[in-house]
Amino acid sequence: MAPSLYLFLFLLIFNSGNRVASKSKVRSFPEGFLFGASTSAYQVEGGAFDDGKGLSIWDVTSHEKTSPIQDGSTGDVSANSYHFYKQDVEIMKDLGLDFYKFSISWPRILPDGFANNVNKAGIDYYNNLIDEMLNNSIKPFVTMYHWDLPQQLQKIGGWTNPYIADWFKDYASVLFENFGDRVKHWITINGPSEICYGGYGSDLLAPMLNMTGIADYACAKNVLLAHANAYHLYDEMFREHQNGTIGIALNFTWFEPTSDNPDDHQAARDARQFLFGQYAHPIFTKEGDFPEEFKRKIAGKSAEQSFKRSRLPELSATEVTAIRGSADFLGINSYTTKMVYRDASIEGMYPVPSYMDDMGVVIVKDSMWPQSQTDWLQEVPWGFYKMLREVNRLYDNPLVYITENGWSTAGGLLDEDRIRYLRNYLSALLDAIDAGCNVQGYSVWSMIDAFEWRDGYNAKFGLYEVDFSNEDRSRTPRKSAFIYKEIIKSKSLDPHYEPEVYLEEVPENEEKKDDYVYNK
Template sequence: MRSSSNTSRYGLRTDCWALTISAANTIIKTLPSKQFPPDFIFGAATAAYQIEGAWDADGRGPSIWDHLVHTDPEHITNKDNGDVAANSYYNYKRDIEMLKELGVSHYRFSISWTRILPFGRAHYINQRGIDHYNKFIDELLANDIVPFATIYHWDLPQILQEHGGWLNEEIVDWFADYARIVFENFGDRIKFWMTINEPWVHCYFSYGYAVYAPKIRSPGVGFYECGRNMLLANARAYHIYNDEFRSTQGGKVGIDLNSEYVYPASDSIEDIEAAKDYLAFQFGQYMHPIFSKSGNYPQRLIHRVAAASTAQGYNSSRLRSFDEDQINYIKGTADFLGLNHYFTKYVYRNSSVIGMFDVPSTDDDTFADSYMDESWPSTHAPWIREHGPGLHHLLVHIKDSYDNPEVYIAENGVSTTTGLNDPTRVSYYRSYLRAVLEALADGCNVHGYFAWSLMDNFEWNFGYSHRFGLYEVDFQDPNRTRTPRKSAFVYREIIRSRTIDYEYDPDPYAGGSSVLTSSLLVLAIVVVAGLFS
């Protein structure tokens, strides 16, 4: 239990976020062992463009990522692309075998918009795409794996981008038509839906800073327009499900939001306010309109963008407001929160921030900069350092600020290079799963955890240079052979025992996936023997 209302179990003051991180890192290793609840969900996650391949097979149309990698290959590390990727379109049965080997109960995947609607709109439905996902979903269920589907994971049909993409308000209608089709065709078997994956990341890097497809640079206007349309699109899809499908299908619809956690760099008022602004501009931009009791954007976000817009000579705020009907239409449009979390930062605001950012931009509107503690373990990904307590604090923040909604950790993981021995990933998973246990002990309403990722995949601009997989994929092999890494064995053991055993040290080279399969067979024999003893 907490030692006081303003202090977490790590001795970290949550009222003003004056934090003793070194103490947290020491204490977390000595906490008594705890178990995950019997009904806590363990899963693995992927996304369509990153693993499926078969980019032009069976009537699939081109997405914005197909367009980018084919027209500007130099933009991607090693000129990699997702044309074949892990070839999961054809290897999906092996993927499901891997899920069985791990012992997960749920699989988070995304549906490719362009497989279903090659021309983006509902006037032509590709039956071969429908057939593929029907086979895939049926195979999951036949193996007792619950499908957890994302409707949109960044693979917008290129033809819709040519009409403005997420900067065109009509996309709310386009997305609604697409969502209705997947509900109609798959909702009898899919009971967990997430509408949109990481809207902040997609808008920031795709329509703000021209890093991801479709490479639109508009960090102070397009970024906000993209987000506004995504909130309205999520709401439309939610209401469609609620009005037309919920009574017969009985599923749930959520949204998948990313968030870092942030600590103020000092106990100064400036740094504390900077940390609050940072969370409001990233997480709060989407969380507050949907999950808060009042709805709408956070007031500090509204005020800061309006003030900056006025100072820059705009006649109105670059953050277009919602009217009262829209606020109420968006509020409450998620049955649960999918949360993607990878890292934590320190945030500060002082004179050094002046002139640092583009004007106008969301970064300049926030007017804060960040850094990571170099004492936190580094990883192959320069943007990720391991700091599990940050996830715990984020979950407590969600509980305290948004009436403790139902939460699923929809993505959490770290990249390595090639090789089966991945101690960095093992340490990372243990640290963040420990944080989930602590959040559960603090009363956070966390229902599940999905490891990112089931297998190595096309990691957007980084191509295949960053490997996030529990399973290594041999991209030089036409068969795209998958082999479990050490982290796969460790994750499997956590799922089996529902505890985190820091002493468990499997050898990933002692037989590959056959070891996983053999271990599961031995466990099954023991269970069956117990039934007849």
């Protein structure tokens, strides 16, 4: 039987046995469970050149002569939250959010990346945002770094320069000193796998270095050390009087084997180690360090390719100790699931050396899974459940916040597919909690439409639609906003709830959208 036919038949059988059963009853969330929504600085703030802000790698990348962005757009203005932050807080209040996860722009605070030059206007902006949130009883979950590295630091290697661990510590100190009296939940770094593989091992994200199998591994070590530096700084200098918590947000995709073949099961384990194990294992396991199999695979491939040493930088005993246990909680960014297998077809599939060649698996998606506007995002709630169970097993059931989870559409206010996705994933989350997983909060991506990196404004993730064509950047709630609002208000998941105040029909004509009325 041809491998492609075998795979297709297996997916048919496998998918039929893994559909999440529809939940017909109302399900309650645990007491104290927190609900939030997320954004990031470059994606929503705008104000890219305002008030002394320095250039970030995304300011530079999005303005390249030949744009790498699908629609040729930039984040120069985006949703203009830099000027319209009070409108954003009104949305938070209307939704009833317990918390809002947002990121601070490193170059808005330190224009050149270094702590000798602090931009007061940047400090003032985030002080105003934090105070406005607290005045409306919304907790700030603050991410220190969400991909917008100061361009001046990138000129000297960015996340591949080992000194960046010290520069990040200096930056963190400025944040703790200025905001730590009010911020009680800190996330050091968002999505290291995207930073390192996306930005340094490929051309998917800025700075698009595309030096896979070498730069991405150097980045991974430095990100872990930078995170640990910030954690220990907080522990030693700020925790006692600021009394907050500090963690990291990692990307988790569940990888499922395409068959019961032991090789395919090992392929799935390898894929998980390469995506999240290389970051979670050093922090959240008792032994620390990179996973052993992960180290062996890269060392073996490096030797085959005549390198004098492993392309994966070694963590010293001192570094292993510093990184191990350096988080009060684990933030999980998780959206989808992929299928993986291993066979002879992999030979010659990937560049040598490369991250993907080191991993040594073939990654596919099931065409029967519901597809979003974004190519990589399919709805697979049973994979979300399995991922949470695996985190529980591998990392001794850490305190978890779901820091990103969401669905993209092409636009429009009637987003039934997003509603279905959110309900199915929240139901899977409740299943995981029932199974003993220590998940204490959930944040949807995203609160409002945003600049979605290489996709530009083609993909809409927001509960609120943003009109990017008008200077006022008006925000209009989608149907999903009303559904999420009710989930937060009732602290329960009712699969049959329909918002009574929502009109049966939303005007198709953009000129008539002002006539659309909803009751807050």
